Amino acid sequence: MPKLGMEPVRRRALIGAAVEAIHEHGFCEVTMGQIAARAGVSAGLAHHYFGSKEQLLTATMRHLLSELGAEIVSRLSRAEGPRQRVSAVIAGNFAPGQFRPAVISAWLAFYVQAESLADARRLHGIYARRLRSNLVHDLARLVSRERAFAVADGAAALVDGIWLRQVLRVGEPDAATAIAMVEDYVALQLERGRM
Amino acid sequence: MPKLGMEPVRRRALIGAAVEAIHEHGFCEVTMGQIAARAGVSAGLAHHYFGSKEQLLTATMRHLLSELGAEIVSRLSRAEGPRQRVSAVIAGNFAPGQFRPAVISAWLAFYVQAESLADARRLHGIYARRLRSNLVHDLARLVSRERAFAVADGAAALVDGIWLRQVLRVGEPDAATAIAMVEDYVALQLERGRM
DNA sequence: TTATTGATTGACTGATCAATCAATAAACGG
DNA sequence: CCGTTTATTGATTGATCAGTCAATCAATAA
Numbered sequence: 128m129p130k131l132g133m134e135p136v137r138r139r140a141l142i143g144a145a146v147e148a149i150h151e152h153g154f155c156e157v158t159m160g161q162i163a164a165r166a167g168v169s170a171g172l173a174h175h176y177f178g179s180k181e182q183l184l185t186a187t188m189r190h191l192l193s194e195l196g197a198e199i200v201s202r203l204s205r206a207e208g209p210r211q212r213v214s215a216v217i218a219g220n221f222a223p224g225q226f227r228p229a230v231i232s233a234w235l236a237f238y239v240q241a242e243s244l245a246d247a248r249r250l251h252g253i254y255a256r257r258l259r260s261n262l263v264h265d266l267a268r269l270v271s272r273e274r275a276f277a278v279a280d281g282a283a284a285l286v287d288g289i290w291l292r293q294v295l296r297v298g299e300p301d302a303a304t305a306i307a308m309v310e311d312y313v314a315l316q317l318e319r320g321r322m
Numbered sequence: 323m324p325k326l327g328m329e330p331v332r333r334r335a336l337i338g339a340a341v342e343a344i345h346e347h348g349f350c351e352v353t354m355g356q357i358a359a360r361a362g363v364s365a366g367l368a369h370h371y372f373g374s375k376e377q378l379l380t381a382t383m384r385h386l387l388s389e390l391g392a393e394i395v396s397r398l399s400r401a402e403g404p405r406q407r408v409s410a411v412i413a414g415n416f417a418p419g420q421f422r423p424a425v426i427s428a429w430l431a432f433y434v435q436a437e438s439l440a441d442a443r444r445l446h447g448i449y450a451r452r453l454r455s456n457l458v459h460d461l462a463r464l465v466s467r468e469r470a471f472a473v474a475d476g477a478a479a480l481v482d483g484i485w486l487r488q489v490l491r492v493g494e495p496d497a498a499t500a501i502a503m504v505e506d507y508v509a510l511q512l513e514r515g516r517m
Numbered sequence: 518t519t520a521t522t523g524a525t526t527g528a529c530t531g532a533t534c535a536a537t538c539a540a541t542a543a544a545c546g547g
Numbered sequence: 548c549c550g551t552t553t554a555t556t557g558a559t560t561g562a563t564c565a566g567t568c569a570a571t572c573a574a575t576a577a
Contacts, residue, residue: 131544133554153438155350158534169556174536232437239434242427242489243348251490281503285476288483294437295446308476315510326574328524353564364526369566 134176138186140166141173145187150229154236159183185246188237191230192254198222203261209268210317216262217309220286221302228300231293259283269317278316285309329371333381335361336368340382345424349431354378380441383432386425387449393417398456404463405512411457412504415481416497423495426488454478464512473511480504 144165148157159180163173177183199219206215220226241247259279266275289305339360343352354375358368372378394414401410415421436442454474461470484500 131553137554150437154434156438159536160534168554170535171537171557172555175555178536180535232434235434238486238489239349239427239430242345243351248490255490277503281480281507284483284487284503285480286483287486288479288481291433291482291486292479294433295443295450308472308479312476312507315514319510326523332524354566355564363524365565366527366567367525370525373566375565 137166137168137172137176141168141176141183142187142190145183146191146229146233149187149236150232154233154240181244181246184237184240185244185250187233188240188247189250191225191234191237192250195220195222195225196254196257198225199258199261209265212265213262213269213313214310216258216265217282217286217313218306220290220309221300221305223302226290226293226300226302226305228293231290231300235291235294255283266317274316278313281316282309282313285312332361332363332367332371335363336371336378337382337385340378341386341424341428344382344431345427349428349435376439376441379432379435380439380445382428383435383442383445386420386429386432387445390415390417390420391449391452393420394453394456404460407460408457408464408508409505411453411460412477412481412508413501415485415504416495416500418497421485421488421495421497421500423488426485426495430486430489450478461512469511473508476511477504477508480507 141162145157145162148162148165152158152161158170159173160170162183163170166173173183177186199216202215202219203212206212224230237247238251241251262279262282263272263275266278269275270278286309289308293300293305336357340352340357343357343360347353347356353365354368355365357378358365361368368378372381394411397410397414398407401407419425432442433446436446457474457477458467458470461473464470465473481504484503488495488500
């Protein structure tokens with residue numbers, strides 16, 4: 128059965144399987160065997176393509192962050208003016224493909240890992256700085272630069288908090304309510320800034 | 323050297339050591355041996371008193387939640403009127419003994435575990451409901467019941483988000499800034515509610 | 518003094534799992 | 548068709564670690 132050019136197919140499948148397997152078994156408990164089985168291959172093949180469990184997990188984290196980033200960039204490109212750009216960032220953070228149980232579980236697990244794993248920490252840092260500078264840049268066109276920092280930090284904390292709390296909520300995530308909550312916060316802050 | 327009545331001493335030491343060891347080694351990587359060594363005893367003794375790693379970890383989580391709860395209750399008892407009570411809850415969530423790196427790491431790790439571990443999930447649920455009902459009860463005296471729910475959820479998400487983001491921040495946690503951020507959010511929401 | 522109980526350890530075991538590797542087989546290139 | 552590359556597996560290894568246990572020692576009680 129061996130077809131050629133399977134590498135990208137397997138890599139994608141394994142990364143997707145890793146997200147699901149982390150959700151099902153928990154980050155600490157999940158094994159290469161479980162991930163590989165979910166992707167429909169042997170554990171040996173997972174090692175063949177990724178070298179080690181840590182590298183597969185790091186690739187998975189990189190994938191999640193880049194997908195989330197892409198959602199935001201795509202919405203930013205359609206936004207007009209700073210206020211819409213802020214909304215684009217907020218909505219991007221709750222994009223349907225991202226704000227779902229398995230992704231939320233994996234994302235949180237990587238947050239925890241980022242503390243002890245240098246690679247994970249670096250990736251998180253890059254992503255967080257980019258998000259923040261995007262927000263600050265646009266907010267600074269609406270309020271003072273000083274307040275823009277405060278509002279960006281507040282909005283970012285609120286977004287992360289909503290993701291975090293979704294981990295323990297039962298039932299499907301409600302992106303609309305989440306977005307409304309953050310939009311409300313930003314609107315209130317901007318109103319005051321204009322007074 | 324065996325003295326009598328060591329059980330409570332050892333239990334406390336092991337729970338404290340678990341928090342520190344999780345912070346140092348990471349939740350997934352930490353072993354009973356490392357925790358026991360930090361507490362100055364053998365791994366065998368840790369099993370003797372707690373039965374299993376899972377039970378020691380669950381006891382640690384219970385301890386963290388109850389300490390945080392105690393900080394809030396203590397501030398609530400000194401508060402007068404609903405507005406002060408809301409502030410008491412906020413300040414309690416950033417009490418100096420709790421809002422520090424090792425505790426934050428462990429707390430977040432337990433959050434992740436709560437997804438797959440029934441015991442951890444139950445504990446978290448109890449704590450979260452209590453916190454929420456406390457907030458809603460007092461907020462409902464300041465704004466409509468409906469808005470009280472929204473503000474309580476927003477404030478709780480903000481608190482959790484600030485804790486979460488502290489995991490990756492370098493340097494000592496800044497409780498004062500954190501409290502100011504949540505107080506600002508609540509103040510803004512209450513102002514609107516009164517309009 | 519002599520049992521009894523509680524505290525404690527270090528050695529042991531059994532299971533798990535990441536990582537390696539040799540073997541196999543299909544596709545392809547000449 | 549024959550050699551090379553790519554894909555894939557299953558068996559194996561080596562390390563780690565949770566959990567158990569017998570043995571030891573001190574304090575207390577009878």
